[in-house]
Amino acid sequence: MTVTVQLFARARDLAGTSSLELDLSEAATVGELREVLISQEPRLTPIARTLLVAVDGEYAANDAPVREGAEVACFPPVSGG
Amino acid sequence: MSETNQARLHVELTDGPIDFAALTEEVRSPAAGAVVLFLGTVRELTNGRRTVALDYEGYPEMAKAKMLELCRGAAEKWPVVGARVVHRLGHLELGDVSVAVAVSCPHRKDAFEAGRFLIDRLKEIVPIWKKENWADGSTEWVHPGSEFTTELS
Numbered sequence: 001m002t003v004t005v006q007l008f009a010r011a012r013d014l015a016g017t018s019s020l021e022l023d024l025s026e027a028a029t030v031g032e033l034r035e036v037l038i039s040q041e042p043r044l045t046p047i048a049r050t051l052l053v054a055v056d057g058e059y060a061a062n063d064a065p066v067r068e069g070a071e072v073a074c075f076p077p078v079s080g081g
Numbered sequence: 082m083s084e085t086n087q088a089r090l091h092v093e094l095t096d097g098p099i100d101f102a103a104l105t106e107e108v109r110s111p112a113a114g115a116v117v118l119f120l121g122t123v124r125e126l127t128n129g130r131r132t133v134a135l136d137y138e139g140y141p142e143m144a145k146a147k148m149l150e151l152c153r154g155a156a157e158k159w160p161v162v163g164a165r166v167v168h169r170l171g172h173l174e175l176g177d178v179s180v181a182v183a184v185s186c187p188h189r190k191d192a193f194e195a196g197r198f199l200i201d202r203l204k205e206i207v208p209i210w211k212k213e214n215w216a217d218g219s220t221e222w223v224h225p226g227s228e229f230t231t232e233l234s
Contacts, residue, residue: 010210076224079224
């Protein structure tokens with residue numbers, strides 16, 4: 001399945017785009033999504049360790065499932081305020 | 082949480098200046114003997130480095146949802162009469178207000194604690210980021226916990 005990942009802040013700047021399409025297996029998890037993301041966009045490697053993943057508006061751990069059509073976003077630690 | 086409380090919780094993202102006087106007025110009520118307003122403003126010096134401006138970016142849908150979640154959380158912990166959380170996005174100059182939290186409770190201890198909770202948690206979980214525009218012309222995303230971070234408070 002194909003999942004679109006939105007990127008923000010330094011992640012977007014490093015990747016040079018605000019969204020990426022990733023090919024994932026049908027039973028993909030957030031952990032797999034991270035691996036595919038970094039292999040497809042190695043420029044994100046410097047911040048791979050600190051990247052956060054949100055699925056459908058909620059922070060998602062590596063074992064969380066990613067379903068087709070999910071809204072996925074990856075971004076570095078937040079710094080609002 | 083009662084329906085009344087729910088109606089008195091409001092969050093917003095804006096590209097323009099935050100009218101914090103109006104915001105404060107919105108949470109005032111005869112039921113609340115205490116109103117606390119917190120403003121986050123663009124500071125010039127961070128660890129000796131000089132800032133000329135900040136650029137804020139957000140993930141709007143999730144940011145608003147998380148801000149509202151925090152308001153609901155505050156209303157569960159403290160007797161919140163009204164709460165407003167507004168964050169500004171875009172280019173901000175020194176002294177500009179980047180975030181405003183207004184909260185009212187029957188008594189001041191609760192109002193202070195609820196306000197502190199709202200701004201502290203906002204800085205931890207709401208997906209908004211700031212980029213420093215340093216006086217030397219360089220720019221730098223602020224990402225706590227990464228090697229590129231300049232810790233701000």
